Amino acid sequence: MKYINVFLSILLLQCGTTLAFAARNRQLDVIDLQLRWHHQFQFAGYYAAVAMGYYQQEGLEVRLHAGDPSHQPVQEVLSGRAHYAEGNSEVLFQRLKGKPLIALAAIFQHSPSILLTRKDTDIVSAHDLVGKKVMLMNRTEDADFLTMLLNEGISASQINIIPSSYRIEDLIAGKIDAFNAYSTNEPFFLKQRHIDYNIIEPSNYRVDFYSDIFFTSEQELRDHPKRVEKMLRATLKGWRYAMDHPDQIIDLLLKTYHVEKSRAHLEFEAAEMRKLILPDIIEIGHMNPERWQHMTNTFVKAGLIPANDLLDGFIYSNTPKRLPEWVIPVLAATSGIILAILAVIYYLVQLNRRLALTRSQLHIANTVLSGEIVEREAIELSLRASEARYRSLFENMLGGFAFCQMLYRNGQPDDLIYLEVNPAFAALTGLTNVVGKKISEAIPGIKESNPEIFTIYARVAEGGPPEKFETFVKPLELWFSIAAYHTGGHCFVAMVENITDRKQLQHKYEHMAQIDYLTGLANRRHFMQQAEAELARTLRYGGALSLLMLDLDNFKQINDNYGHLTGDRVLQTFSELCQSTLREADLIGRLGGEEFVIMLPATGIAEAVKVAERLRKMIADIFIPLEDGQPLRFTVSIGVTALNELCAHIDAMLQKADQSLYKAKEEGRNRVVYADI
Numbered sequence: 031m032k033y034i035n036v037f038l039s040i041l042l043l044q045c046g047t048t049l050a051f052a053a054r055n056r057q058l059d060v061i062d063l064q065l066r067w068h069h070q071f072q073f074a075g076y077y078a079a080v081a082m083g084y085y086q087q088e089g090l091e092v093r094l095h096a097g098d099p100s101h102q103p104v105q106e107v108l109s110g111r112a113h114y115a116e117g118n119s120e121v122l123f124q125r126l127k128g129k130p131l132i133a134l135a136a137i138f139q140h141s142p143s144i145l146l147t148r149k150d151t152d153i154v155s156a157h158d159l160v161g162k163k164v165m166l167m168n169r170t171e172d173a174d175f176l177t178m179l180l181n182e183g184i185s186a187s188q189i190n191i192i193p194s195s196y197r198i199e200d201l202i203a204g205k206i207d208a209f210n211a212y213s214t215n216e217p218f219f220l221k222q223r224h225i226d227y228n229i230i231e232p233s234n235y236r237v238d239f240y241s242d243i244f245f246t247s248e249q250e251l252r253d254h255p256k257r258v259e260k261m262l263r264a265t266l267k268g269w270r271y272a273m274d275h276p277d278q279i280i281d282l283l284l285k286t287y288h289v290e291k292s293r294a295h296l297e298f299e300a301a302e303m304r305k306l307i308l309p310d311i312i313e314i315g316h317m318n319p320e321r322w323q324h325m326t327n328t329f330v331k332a333g334l335i336p337a338n339d340l341l342d343g344f345i346y347s348n349t350p351k352r353l354p355e356w357v358i359p360v361l362a363a364t365s366g367i368i369l370a371i372l373a374v375i376y377y378l379v380q381l382n383r384r385l386a387l388t389r390s391q392l393h394i395a396n397t398v399l400s401g402e403i404v405e406r407e408a409i410e411l412s413l414r415a416s417e418a419r420y421r422s423l424f425e426n427m428l429g430g431f432a433f434c435q436m437l438y439r440n441g442q443p444d445d446l447i448y449l450e451v452n453p454a455f456a457a458l459t460g461l462t463n464v465v466g467k468k469i470s471e472a473i474p475g476i477k478e479s480n481p482e483i484f485t486i487y488a489r490v491a492e493g494g495p496p497e498k499f500e501t502f503v504k505p506l507e508l509w510f511s512i513a514a515y516h517t518g519g520h521c522f523v524a525m526v527e528n529i530t531d532r533k534q535l536q537h538k539y540e541h542m543a544q545i546d547y548l549t550g551l552a553n554r555r556h557f558m559q560q561a562e563a564e565l566a567r568t569l570r571y572g573g574a575l576s577l578l579m580l581d582l583d584n585f586k587q588i589n590d591n592y593g594h595l596t597g598d599r600v601l602q603t604f605s606e607l608c609q610s611t612l613r614e615a616d617l618i619g620r621l622g623g624e625e626f627v628i629m630l631p632a633t634g635i636a637e638a639v640k641v642a643e644r645l646r647k648m649i650a651d652i653f654i655p656l657e658d659g660q661p662l663r664f665t666v667s668i669g670v671t672a673l674n675e676l677c678a679h680i681d682a683m684l685q686k687a688d689q690s691l692y693k694a695k696e697e698g699r700n701r702v703v704y705a706d707i
Contacts, residue, residue, distance in 0.1 A: 136316065650700060
């Protein structure tokens with residue numbers, strides 16, 4: 031196995047050298063990428079993207095710059111000395127202060143930031159830090175630690191904060207009580223020296239930040255949107271390779287970047303990073319807007335920034351999505367029905383409570399007025415029948431019903447306990463024997479996967495109005511629709527409906543509504559949505575945009591002479607050839623019959639004509655074998671136009687391209703005609 035790794039490492043270096051030599055023969059965009067610290071496995075994906083030639087394949091020459099206290103990512107990007115960089119929560123902090131930064135990908139799904147203490151100090155929690163010497167960096171880069179203290183009711187003034195020396199020896203020597211560290215780095219030194227230690231993690235105190243954020247500037251995205259796509263695509267590809275081949279990256283770091291860490295240290299760093307990146311569970315670089323909003327709220331709560339709306343536009347995205355128009359009315363109607371049913375159930379619960387109170391009052395009166403025994407028995411019989419009816423309704427209702435109590439820790443909502451559930455609750459959720467259990471015990475991991483559930487339940491339990499919401503419970507892999515109602519004290523009722531099948535059906539219908547069943551291409555409606563979005567993006571950020579209108583020549587004769595099944599094969603062959611030839615960013619759709627349309631982003635008229643001519647020749651060169659073995663050949667006519675001041679609307683571009691297509695048909699078919707601009 032050792033020899034295989036050595037061979038692969040040599041192959042990796044040779045591949046990078048070959049691609050670098052090939053890159054000299056073509057012009058590459060020179061890109062400066064600022065790392066956060068010295069060369070180490072923490073930045074493995076970027077080394078892999080350079081060594082494997084992923085950046086060169088995208089037409090980029092990327093220069094990696096190691097970081098130090100005087101060369102930090104945010105300042106290097108804002109000053110223009112670097113086009114891209116990798117940073118921590120300070121990227122979001124500076125954005126919220128008005129700096130023009132864009133987050134492209136979150137490499138670490140969980141922050142490696144921790145506090146280390148010596149085992150012999152008995153400092154094991156945030157409260158143990160009061161009055162102790164704690165080494166931190168600053169308020170922006172250590173916002174997670176400050177928020178952890180705030181969540182526990184601890185003021186920063188209660189801690190003796192010392193600026194970080196970046197030297198773990200200060201902790202070992204006892205100069206400080208707690209040291210800010212990375213879980214991927216400093217614990218290795220302590221293990222080497224056989225020093226027992228404790229870890230205080232902000233994530234255990236409801237603080238869970240993204241880390242190692244790949245980012246750029248608004249100017250870079252505005253001036254070079256395609257380059258941003260290429261840079262992000264190559265970078266994520268590099269990270270995927272680094273996660274799959276850590277031994278090769280370690281060899282690269284030792285031989286090419288001459289890092290001072292040992293192989294054992296780098297292997298430790300790679301193993302710990304995998305726990306934070308989660309490459310086998312979550313797509314590398316994934317960003318959840320709600321996580322970003324949570325981080326923003328954390329900064330506001332810590333008093334680092336005032337509340338503002340500067341988070342808008344911070345998260346990079348170029349794939350807007352819309353729900354079909356029928357979804358919202360259907361959901362609204364369904365919600366109305368469910369609310370009506372819940373209102374009836376709520377009424378019955380309140381009625382039963384009033385009946386129970388009446389029974390208690392009658393029982394007391396019976397002790398005083400023994401002569402009314404007959405009347406008391408009649409009333410008690412009525413109440414027992416009522417309770418039996420309620421119990422029957424409770425146990426046989428189709429919806430899940432859970433009576434819960436919110437639990438608090440240090441004055442903050444921390445968990446909830448199930449007081450009573452009906453059989454339908456167990457059937458819908460798959461949870462059994464949960465009465466008397468906390469939700470964190472019944473569903474391990476729900477605090478991390480669904481923090482919004484606790485926030486909503488806390489509002490209701492504190493006397494807030496009823497709330498209804500939908501959520502995907504990751505530990506159960508199920509979708510639920512939940513309605514919560516306050517019932518007094520810190521208790522509430524949760525009505526639960528399993529909507530997993532509906533969500534899956536909704537996704538299926540959304541897909542069917544967008545795709546042409548025969549060719550697998552976007553249908554007319556979906557293409558128009560994509561094209562309008564691409565046109566709006568081009569008009570906003572600038573750049574070229576071209577449109578091709580394509581029509582298969584004499585297609586009706588093919589159907590008439592050889593049958594519709596052969597005609598379908600022609601359409602499918604044509605569609606497959608177009609898809610294999612076009613770029614990933616290009617858009618293609620079937621307008622109807624034998625008519626197709628292609629949109630080419632960042633492509634001028636001259637280049638668009640070349641693309642059209644290449645497609646035309648490829649179509650003319652292929653054939654479909656008929657049942658008798660004879661080849662069936664077919665051709666295509668193409669009309670081309672491009673975005674300009676007189677043609678700046680999708681309908682105008684389609685009309686212009688259609689006119690060119692008509693001209694191509696008039697001139698004899700099997701040709702490309704473009705509109706003058």
